Amino acid sequence: MNQLPQVLLVDDNPADVGLAREALAGGRHQTCISTVADGEEAMAFLHRAGRYANAARPDLVILDLNLPNKDGRAVLAAAKADTGLRTIPVVVFQQLALDAGHSAQLRIGGQLLCQQTGKSG
Helix, strand or coil: CCCCCEEEEECCCHHHHHHHHHHHHCCCCCCEEEEECCHHHHHHHHCCCHHHCCCCCCCEEEEECCCCCCCHHHHHHHHHHCCCCCCCCEEEEECCCCCHHHHHHHHHCCCEEEECCCCCC
16 A cells, blocks of 8 residues: 655744645645644654654655744755755745845755745734
8 A cells, every 4th residue: 555645844834834734635646744833843853853753754845934943944955965855855935035046046956936925824
């Protein structure tokens, strides 16, 4: 039996987490969604450290850039620098407009950048 795709959702805004969960649930494919609310938790989850020791490796990470403790850019840089994590695709969500340099920097890392057009919470 095939396992469900594992998605790690990294966002500190409960409204955005709810919207992302709703969007994923409405898709054609079922997924198993884990959530963390800050960058340090995201790195612990990805490295399966501490309380995340038994966490499944995600098949996809959905990452907000504006996070407490360790921002999404730092999480993205650390994940892409780690040979054990760099193959995990990352979709980046950002509410604020990025300048061309930041946008290009994210695309070079093979990321998909999705900008939110309104404030959800």
